[in-house]
Amino acid sequence: MAKITMREAISQALWEEMERDESVFIMGEEVGIWGGTYAVTRGFYDHFGEKRVRDTPIAEMVIVGAANGAAMAGLRPVAELMTINFAFVAMDQIVNQAAKLRSMFGGQFTLPLVIRTVGGGGRQLAATHSQTPDAVFAHFPGLKVVAPGTPHDAKGLLKSAIRSDDPIMFIENATLYQVRGEVPEEDYLEPIGVSKVQRAGDDVTIITYSKMLQYSLDAAEELAKDGIEAEIVDLRTLRPLDMKPVIDSFKRTNRAVIVEEGWRSYGVGAEVAARLYEEAFDYIDAPIRRVAQKEVPLPYNQALEQEALPQREDIIEAVKGIV
Amino acid sequence: MDKENMLDLFREMVLIRHLEERAAELYQEGKIGGFLHLYIGQEAVASGIIAAREPRDRILTAYRDHGVAIAAGIEAKVVMAELLGKKTGTSHGFGGSMHMADVDKNYWGGHAIVGSHLPFAAGMAFADQYREEDNVTICFFGDGATNIGFFHEALNLSAVWDLPVLWVCENNQYGMGTAVKRASALEEIHKKADGYGIPNSRVEGMDVMKVYEAARDAIEHVRNEGPYFLEIMTYRYEGHSMGDPERYRSKEEVGQWEENDPVGIFRTFLLDGGHAGEDELNRLEEGVIDEIQEAVKFAEESPEPTWEDLINTVYVEEYRDEQWPR
Ligand SMILES: Cc1ncc(C[n+]2csc(CCOP(=O)(O)OP(=O)(O)O)c2C)c(N)n1
Numbered sequence A: 001m002a003k004i005t006m007r008e009a010i011s012q013a014l015w016e017e018m019e020r021d022e023s024v025f026i027m028g029e030e031v032g033i034w035g036g037t038y039a040v041t042r043g044f045y046d047h048f049g050e051k052r053v054r055d056t057p058i059a060e061m062v063i064v065g066a067a068n069g070a071a072m073a074g075l076r077p078v079a080e081l082m083t084i085n086f087a088f089v090a091m092d093q094i095v096n097q098a099a100k101l102r103s104m105f106g107g108q109f110t111l112p113l114v115i116r117t118v119g120g121g122g123r124q125l126a127a128t129h130s131q132t133p134d135a136v137f138a139h140f141p142g143l144k145v146v147a148p149g150t151p152h153d154a155k156g157l158l159k160s161a162i163r164s165d166d167p168i169m170f171i172e173n174a175t176l177y178q179v180r181g182e183v184p185e186e187d188y189l190e191p192i193g194v195s196k197v198q199r200a201g202d203d204v205t206i207i208t209y210s211k212m213l214q215y216s217l218d219a220a221e222e223l224a225k226d227g228i229e230a231e232i233v234d235l236r237t238l239r240p241l242d243m244k245p246v247i248d249s250f251k252r253t254n255r256a257v258i259v260e261e262g263w264r265s266y267g268v269g270a271e272v273a274a275r276l277y278e279e280a281f282d283y284i285d286a287p288i289r290r291v292a293q294k295e296v297p298l299p300y301n302q303a304l305e306q307e308a309l310p311q312r313e314d315i316i317e318a319v320k321g322i323v
Numbered sequence B: 001m002d003k004e005n006m007l008d009l010f011r012e013m014v015l016i017r018h019l020e021e022r023a024a025e026l027y028q029e030g031k032i033g034g035f036l037h038l039y040i041g042q043e044a045v046a047s048g049i050i051a052a053r054e055p056r057d058r059i060l061t062a063y064r065d066h067g068v069a070i071a072a073g074i075e076a077k078v079v080m081a082e083l084l085g086k087k088t089g090t091s092h093g094f095g096g097s098m099h100m101a102d103v104d105k106n107y108w109g110g111h112a113i114v115g116s117h118l119p120f121a122a123g124m125a126f127a128d129q130y131r132e133e134d135n136v137t138i139c140f141f142g143d144g145a146t147n148i149g150f151f152h153e154a155l156n157l158s159a160v161w162d163l164p165v166l167w168v169c170e171n172n173q174y175g176m177g178t179a180v181k182r183a184s185a186l187e188e189i190h191k192k193a194d195g196y197g198i199p200n201s202r203v204e205g206m207d208v209m210k211v212y213e214a215a216r217d218a219i220e221h222v223r224n225e226g227p228y229f230l231e232i233m234t235y236r237y238e239g240h241s242m243g244d245p246e247r248y249r250s251k252e253e254v255g256q257w258e259e260n261d262p263v264g265i266f267r268t269f270l271l272d273g274g275h276a277g278e279d280e281l282n283r284l285e286e287g288v289i290d291e292i293q294e295a296v297k298f299a300e301e302s303p304e305p306t307w308e309d310l311i312n313t314v315y316v317e318e319y320r321d322e323q324w325p326r
């Protein structure tokens, strides 16, 4: 198996699906001639042409809105929002429209839409450009929210997302594009809505996803030095939330730490913890801990930004507090 | 337009009028819930425009959508069933008054967030262009919708990408209670299209034949040359929605517009032009009254949608979460 970067994995998924299916096209700001703000679609414009690689005006409402219309009309748009922060400008089209259109019209049509976007902090871009609001989107029934943490999953999940007939937010993380991982040479898919154990262990269950998966893996190596074996369950999809592997693991470890990059209140950790209380109450041996972003608008100042973001040490500390 | 088509068009406008009047009654009786926006006074717009489309041309509109639904060829009983929230309605009872669609008739709704459907229209037209199909997408919206961002983003994109969209602004003079001049920097709304290089015109909207002729030319233009913008001058006789106290306009003003009733104007046109006799038109109207009665009966006797029906509309594919949709 070849080791490739997250960027390459995502790019390959897009490329292969466009080769496979003429109805797939990409649209967004700077996806074409520029080659994608994060260089994910470099070479696409020359290969697939202007018809299928559509540079758009800086107009998020109509990027998602026209993608909604194109999907209703039977195409399979992959609409790119340059960063997830700009998704708020298109909020109506995402949560009022994409999430609801099919149901509200009685299921008359499908909405095979993928919104590709990227979030995450830690790059000194200050408050408006550093958010991780994944849980916001996961709140809405009708959407699916996918946020992979490895190149393997990114490729397999994006390919599934493009083939899916449901509207999907596909959330990447800006600091993961250089992360390398093994990716099969042959065509493969990863199922949407299926959590995955990324590391086995018996002492504590760490539930996480996206960039925090990488942090959790690092933290787990540190913990292992102290004889603590953490099992890591990668949610990979926030909606649907597949709790089965989480609960199975928790029933063995009886301890859980939930790690997310976004803010704590009303977040992924809150949801997962509530589900554990509901479905595995008898197995709880210690308080369920959350590691998350401190609740401030992220500052430009590097030290303070890192202070606010969850760190590997926070994960280690949270685990040590309950084992 | 030949005589038969004119009489069909007349019948359709009368059907919309009666359907809306009956809907108002059913609302008062508590049989229709939610918001109800009536199309009375604006019949000539939907009827005139849609008479000029080919079946392959797509239609979208806002929440004032029953008249457009009828003009798009949806049966009155199916509209009525949706108003009553029944499974046999356009949207199986999940959309209600504001969200009617019938994809088989190329009628894509019925959208209640002001302006939100204009981007859809651009995207649908893009899909047709992408597949090299020469369909036109006809997108209706109100005067008020021309002040929201969606409008500007969608018009701009339609021009930049040369999309086959006919933009149809139904200028009924008010967005809820706000007169056009109090909300729009330009009172001649069609001139907003100039800002995007989209050819445009303003048309008298109480005369269905004038609307039809303008639409025919505009659709021709869109099919061959790209987007076009029509501003249709019209007026709604009823409140914005049920229960509107109408403090923003006078009875005299409404009365003046009622003298230009689109149904009355067309009736006179048909009679004076020798296209039809009084008896013929009266018979058509009686047929409409029967049809509405049957539509209400059909709707009342139709089954309610089930919880299962609802769940099946939310996702197409497997949804692995034992708690959902609890
Ligand atoms: C984004 C949004 N803001 C506000 C409303 C509430 N609202 C519903 S209809 C309406 C007026 C729209 O006027 P216009 O576009 O002229 O259409 P008309 O009702 O006259 O047909 C408003 C403000 C809404 N539905 N959506």
Ligand SMILES: [Mg+2]
Pocket (backbone or CB within 6 Å): B142, B143, B144, B170, B171, B172, B173, B174, B175, B176
């Ligand atoms: Mg209006």
